[in-house]
Amino acid sequence: MAEREQDTDLRSRLVDAGVELVDEQGVGALSLREIARRAGVSHGAPRRYFPTHLSLLSAIARRGFEGLAAQAGAAVATHEGEPREQLTALAHSWLDFALTNRGMFELMFRHDLLESNHLGLRETSLPLFATLVDLVARARPDSGAEPRIVAGALWANLHGIAQLWGWGSLQLAVGVDGPRPLLRAALDAHLGPEVR
Amino acid sequence: MAEREQDTDLRSRLVDAGVELVDEQGVGALSLREIARRAGVSHGAPRRYFPTHLSLLSAIARRGFEGLAAQAGAAVATHEGEPREQLTALAHSWLDFALTNRGMFELMFRHDLLESNHLGLRETSLPLFATLVDLVARARPDSGAEPRIVAGALWANLHGIAQLWGWGSLQLAVGVDGPRPLLRAALDAHLGPEVR
DNA sequence: AGACGTCCGTAGACACTGTCTACGATGCAT
DNA sequence: ATGCATCGTAGACAGTGTCTACGGACGTCT
Numbered sequence: 001m002a003e004r005e006q007d008t009d010l011r012s013r014l015v016d017a018g019v020e021l022v023d024e025q026g027v028g029a030l031s032l033r034e035i036a037r038r039a040g041v042s043h044g045a046p047r048r049y050f051p052t053h054l055s056l057l058s059a060i061a062r063r064g065f066e067g068l069a070a071q072a073g074a075a076v077a078t079h080e081g082e083p084r085e086q087l088t089a090l091a092h093s094w095l096d097f098a099l100t101n102r103g104m105f106e107l108m109f110r111h112d113l114l115e116s117n118h119l120g121l122r123e124t125s126l127p128l129f130a131t132l133v134d135l136v137a138r139a140r141p142d143s144g145a146e147p148r149i150v151a152g153a154l155w156a157n158l159h160g161i162a163q164l165w166g167w168g169s170l171q172l173a174v175g176v177d178g179p180r181p182l183l184r185a186a187l188d189a190h191l192g193p194e195v196r
Numbered sequence: 197m198a199e200r201e202q203d204t205d206l207r208s209r210l211v212d213a214g215v216e217l218v219d220e221q222g223v224g225a226l227s228l229r230e231i232a233r234r235a236g237v238s239h240g241a242p243r244r245y246f247p248t249h250l251s252l253l254s255a256i257a258r259r260g261f262e263g264l265a266a267q268a269g270a271a272v273a274t275h276e277g278e279p280r281e282q283l284t285a286l287a288h289s290w291l292d293f294a295l296t297n298r299g300m301f302e303l304m305f306r307h308d309l310l311e312s313n314h315l316g317l318r319e320t321s322l323p324l325f326a327t328l329v330d331l332v333a334r335a336r337p338d339s340g341a342e343p344r345i346v347a348g349a350l351w352a353n354l355h356g357i358a359q360l361w362g363w364g365s366l367q368l369a370v371g372v373d374g375p376r377p378l379l380r381a382a383l384d385a386h387l388g389p390e391v392r
Numbered sequence: 393a394g395a396c397g398t399c400c401g402t403a404g405a406c407a408c409t410g411t412c413t414a415c416g417a418t419g420c421a422t
Numbered sequence: 423a424t425g426c427a428t429c430g431t432a433g434a435c436a437g438t439g440t441c442t443a444c445g446g447a448c449g450t451c452t
Contacts (some may be wrong), residue, residue, distance in 0.1 A: 004384045027308070028308065062202070083298075102288040106308075111363045112223065112224060112302075112365065116363075116364075125365070125369075126368075126369060136285050145381065148369075148370050148371065148372075148383045149370065149372070149377050149378060150379075150381055150385075151370075152366055152369065152370035152378050153353065153357070153381040153382045153385065155356075155360070155366075155368065155369075156353060156356030156357040156360050156361075156378065156382070157349065157352060157382065158356070158357055159302045159356045159359070159360060160350070160351075160352030160353055160354070160355045160356025160357075160359070161352040161356075163352075163356070163359070164351075164355060165352075166353050167307045168312075168313075169321070170348055170352065172322075173321075173322060173325045173348065173351075174344050174347075174348035175346075176345070176348075177346065178342075181345050182345060182348050182352065185341065185345045185346055185348075185349040185386075186349045186352070186353065187348075189349065189385040189386045190381075190385045
């Protein structure tokens with residue numbers, strides 16, 4: 001009859017509550033006091049573990065980064081040895097994450113709500129970008145372009161599609177039924193047309 | 197000795213104050229009361245013209261969209277008849293706007309702060325996208341790809357570069373001195389390598 | 393066993409926010 | 423001059439993040 005997750009430490013309970021909350025009601029619902037209420041404690045309690053509102057939000061966002069990194073890593077692992085396939089799998093995984101966990105994805109890139117130092121950007125985003133560079137280098141070894149540049153542009157493209165599609169700017173203008181054609185166009189553009 | 201813009205109507209004075217404010221102090225400073233203070237009126241005054249905080253922010257953002265559209269239009273007009281040049285000019289203009297007016301640019305795409313219907317999205321963003329589609333179609337007439345798709349992907353790419361570069365995620369990972377190489381890579385990718 | 397000290401959460405205050413409502417003041421039309 | 427509509431003021435209300443003082447529970451040492 002013990003109330004759920006009542007006996008674990010408050011620190012992770014708060015983050016759990018925040019993850020649920022952003023999932024159900026979006027970024028706007030992530031007030032410090034609402035998270036505390038959700039966790040069943042008073043509004044001053046979080047201060048013991050998170051000195052500021054932003055630090056709590058950063059911890060919540062970190063969960064998102066970890067989830068995304070795991071999901072993307074799994075997608076890359078399924079097509080070992082085929083860089084091009086790995087890249088498309090990575091891209092699709094990223095987009096799926098953005099469209100499935102909308103609130104969390106928005107939070108993760110609302111850098112005005114995050115402590116850009118403490119957050120899991122260095123620890124999760126950078127290695128992920130490193131593998132992206134590596135995959136790009138192996139997917140098009142003949143090209144003279146610098147892989148870092150291509151990877152950066154591709155990353156921005158991917159992010160832009162996820163973002164713009166997420167809030168409806170693209171389906172209005174482009175008029176397709178899903179973001180997949182855009183993703184394919186971006187991949188073809190940055191990696192060269194697919195060989196088959 | 198008349199205080200500057202004291203005699204114009206309050207409606208536009210409020211928007212002016214907001215534009216200045218977001219320029220100087222960023223999106224976070226755009227509270228209703230602070231804008232009212234800046235315009236020299238009480239905190240209840242804006243309600244006469246803007247029923248809600250979001251509607252005022254939307255009016256401010258509209259100024260940004262108008263400015264961006266004007267700037268981009270001018271850039272396109274300088275290279276009439278050369279679609280490829282027009283596209284690169286458009287892209288550079290867009291990026292310049294994003295990096296010069298950082299606060300405004302952030303506001304313009306914070307759709308949680310904007311009334312997505314009333315705002316100048318339909319009136320400014322859509323025609324701009326239409327010219328983008330047109331330019332893409334003329335810049336690569338031989339390609340079999342649908343111009344709308346290519347234009348959508350390119351626009352997402354452009355937006356992604358502006359956004360990611362704006363908050364420093366890219367220069368950290370890619371390690372170049374400016375966003376220009378990324379822009380060039382994106383244009384080359386989506387439009388095919390430049391002929392010279 | 394008793395006293396002490398540290399940890400952890402509560403509760404209240406403060407300044408600030410957006411929204412709403414009641415109230416004047418101003419100027420124009422009849 | 424009288425009425426009226428327009429416009430801005432001022433106060434209240436619920437909500438927010440941060441800060442500080444307080445209480446209670448726990449373990450350790452003498």
